[in-house]
Amino acid sequence: MSSYALFKKDLASELRTRYAINSLVMFIVVTISVILFSIGNEKISDFLSGGLFWVVIFFSAMSGLSRAFVSEEERGTTLTLQLIASPTTIFSGKLLFNLILVFAMNIVIALLYSALFEAFVIKNLSLFLYAFILGNIGIAIASTLIASIIAKASSKGTLYPVLSFPILLPLMLTLIDLTKQAMDTTTFSSSYVELAILGCYDVVMIAVSFMLFDFIWKD
Amino acid sequence: MIWKIVLFLLIAFVSIAGITFPIVAKPEHWYEFPLIMGLGENAKIIFFHVPTAWLTVIAFLMSTVYSIKYLRNKDLVDDIKAHSAAQLGMVFCILATITGAVWAKFAWGSYWSWDPRQTSIFALLLIYGALFALRSAVEVEEKRAALSAVYSIIAFVTVPFFIFIMPRIMRGLHPGSADDTNAGTVVNFKMNGNMQLIFFLSLIGFTILYYWMWYVGYKSMLYKEKLNKQYH
Amino acid sequence: MLEEFLSKNAIYIVMIIVLIVWAGVFGFLFALNNRIKHIEKEIEGDKGK
Numbered sequence: 477m478s479s480y481a482l483f484k485k486d487l488a489s490e491l492r493t494r495y496a497i498n499s500l501v502m503f504i505v506v507t508i509s510v511i512l513f514s515i516g517n518e519k520i521s522d523f524l525s526g527g528l529f530w531v532v533i534f535f536s537a538m539s540g541l542s543r544a545f546v547s548e549e550e551r552g553t554t555l556t557l558q559l560i561a562s563p564t565t566i567f568s569g570k571l572l573f574n575l576i577l578v579f580a581m582n583i584v585i586a587l588l589y590s591a592l593f594e595a596f597v598i599k600n601l602s603l604f605l606y607a608f609i610l611g612n613i614g615i616a617i618a619s620t621l622i623a624s625i626i627a628k629a630s631s632k633g634t635l636y637p638v639l640s641f642p643i644l645l646p647l648m649l650t651l652i653d654l655t656k657q658a659m660d661t662t663t664f665s666s667s668y669v670e671l672a673i674l675g676c677y678d679v680v681m682i683a684v685s686f687m688l689f690d691f692i693w694k695d
Numbered sequence: 696m697i698w699k700i701v702l703f704l705l706i707a708f709v710s711i712a713g714i715t716f717p718i719v720a721k722p723e724h725w726y727e728f729p730l731i732m733g734l735g736e737n738a739k740i741i742f743f744h745v746p747t748a749w750l751t752v753i754a755f756l757m758s759t760v761y762s763i764k765y766l767r768n769k770d771l772v773d774d775i776k777a778h779s780a781a782q783l784g785m786v787f788c789i790l791a792t793i794t795g796a797v798w799a800k801f802a803w804g805s806y807w808s809w810d811p812r813q814t815s816i817f818a819l820l821l822i823y824g825a826l827f828a829l830r831s832a833v834e835v836e837e838k839r840a841a842l843s844a845v846y847s848i849i850a851f852v853t854v855p856f857f858i859f860i861m862p863r864i865m866r867g868l869h870p871g872s873a874d875d876t877n878a879g880t881v882v883n884f885k886m887n888g889n890m891q892l893i894f895f896l897s898l899i900g901f902t903i904l905y906y907w908m909w910y911v912g913y914k915s916m917l918y919k920e921k922l923n924k925q926y927h
Numbered sequence: 928m929l930e931e932f933l934s935k936n937a938i939y940i941v942m943i944i945v946l947i948v949w950a951g952v953f954g955f956l957f958a959l960n961n962r963i964k965h966i967e968k969e970i971e972g973d974k975g976k
Binding site: 621622625628629630635638639641642643645646649673677680681684688691692 | 766814818821822824825828829832833834838841842844845846848849850852853856860
């Protein structure tokens with residue numbers, strides 16, 4: 477069984493129930509409207525709106541991405557999966573699905589956010605796009621790995637944000653910093669270090685994930 | 696036995712010297728510390744604050760090493776060793792946070808100002824907390840050991856970013872930050888010989904103390920597990 | 928005499944408190960270590976029989 481087949485299976489079951497998509501859309505709407513309510517008629521600074529953008533993304537990711545492995549445990553299909561596919565295949569299949577989910581979710585958030593917040597104006601669009609893409613990849617990898625840990629623990633819902641936040645923190649800090657730079661200037665020269673950090677984070681995370689997934693999956 | 700006495704005397708000496716040696720503008724005697732601009736008397740907390748931060752990292756490193764060992768050999772003793780190190784790391788992490796906050800209040804004017812190093816110790820605190828939350832959520836021993844080992848390795852690969860990269864590329868208040876014009880690392884910034892000597896004695900003393908505490912903690916957990924298995 | 932000295936040099940009071948705390952921590956750890964050794968002997972001794 478190839479990882480693409482696993483991805484297609486996940487996509488088919490997702491499209492049948494639309495559980496993750498529905499809850500994600502509702503979560504995005506709820507988070508953004510809560511922020512809009514709390515701002516009211518106040519003027520917020522550019523930097524704050526850039527930071528809040530990643531807050532929305534973080535919490536939406538926390539609600540939608542934990543399903544990847546929990547759903548297998550709930551349906552009791554974990555053993556079957558273990559029999560028909562190798563851990564690497566399973567992880568890359570799940571990662572592919574989560575990547576698509578993260579990109580879809582974050583593009584929707586970015587469009588909604590830039591339409592609703594006047595202060596959120598990106599001057600350096602290509603820098604923001606690089607940061608956005610690298611950041612999304614990092615979020616997808618880290619959250620898939622944490623999701624596989626969660627599926628084996630007993631208190632699944634509450635533990636996910638607790639475990640993910642420290643791991644995602646360096647990514648989030650760099651992304652907030654880069655967003656601020658993309659809103660401030662149109663030059664690239666000052667942002668190479670941050671972009672390199674994002675790239676390193678993605679590479680390190682994917683290497684660690686493939687190394688450690690065996691130990692999580694086979695118990 | 697002998698090294699326990701040595702340890703007692705060492706930390707007693709560091710406390711006496713670190714607290715009572717006077718800070719003067721031009722040190723002439725061996726027992727006088729130089730005046731560091733902007734710090735004054737409260738520079739003395741460096742003998743206690745830096746060792747706790749150092750031990751936080753050491754404990755984390757040790758916990759990860761034993762986690763890797765556990766994943767290789769599946770020996771539950773290694774898991775107990777890693778857990779014992781993580782517990783101590785949490786204790787020293789809290790101590791480092793508190794001493795750092797108190798020092799920051801008097802040196803920089805506020806308890807907490809999200810300096811990069813403060814952010815990184817906060818992240819370490821979160822990581823330790825998450826590790827214990829994960830441990831309490833899994834009941835099967837082998838599963839708990841494997842999952843917490845995996846998590847502490849994942850956390851360890853993100854930690855170098857906090858401890859070593861971020862404080863140096865971002866602007867901050869700690870020595871060694873990107874905008875620090877003194878251009879020194881934490882250790883050799885404007886200390887003279889006797890201050891450095893006491894600083895390193897303090898580091899050594901606290902490291903031995905950590906090792907002893909870790910040993911006692913690990914042995915007590917080990918025997919608790921053994922007795923549990925005997926009577927159930 | 929001593930009180931006058933201490934009220935002028937409050938740092939010595941800090942030092943004394945720190946030393947007392949350290950002695951307490953050390954004593955506690957020492958006692959704990961001995962207790963653990965005792966238990967260790969008991970458990971390992973049981974295996975010998």
